Amino acid sequence: MSITPGFTLTEIREYVHEYQNLPHGTKTRWLKEQTFSKHQIMRWQDAVFGGDLDRGMIPRESSGMTPDAKARREISHQQRSIPKEQHDAELAALNARIRELEGTNDALGKAIGLLHKLNEQEPDTLPATGRESSSPPRTSS
Structure with missing residues (x-):
């Protein structure tokens, strides 16, 4: 299901990324050559970077409420520019x-x-030497 009839999700995503990668000053001319409006590409951007495109949801008008949208947009732009x-x-x-x-x-x-095998082979306690402690006995005064 697409959020815009006549366009697949892949086409929408590609248009958005193509638009994002255009140099400053060339976006308006590019938009005039397309079959969709600036308003439509802005809605698609909100859907792509807001995570709503794959779910087929139309983005809210208040997309600024989603804190991840700007970060997703920057990460996506960085990934495509590498x-x-x-x-x-x-x-x-x-x-x-x-x-x-x-x-x-x-x-x-x-x-x-x-280490576990070596530990299994050793005895659990040390043999008694006749003396319980190595410290000298204490005397009470």
Whole structure:
């Protein structure tokens, strides 16, 4: 279900991101070439960045009440402005770090298992030496 008949959710999302990435001063000209109005793109922006687009909900007129909308808009813009090569490099580095941490986790798990085995083989108490304490006996005066 789309919030605007004639447009799919994917098309709406792409139009919004395309509009966001346009340089300052070119948005009005771009809008005149489209089949929708400035009011419509603003509603779509509210839906995309407010999280309502996927649910097919029409955004409230008071979208300023949702504190996450501005943050979502900035994050989405930052993600789309990162070059693909940089994104792929960051993703590869993160995947390498995940593999490294999983290897460390496995090694620690094995070490803990060995410690448990060694602990099972040791006696629970130390043998008595005849003397209960290593400190000298106290005398009462």
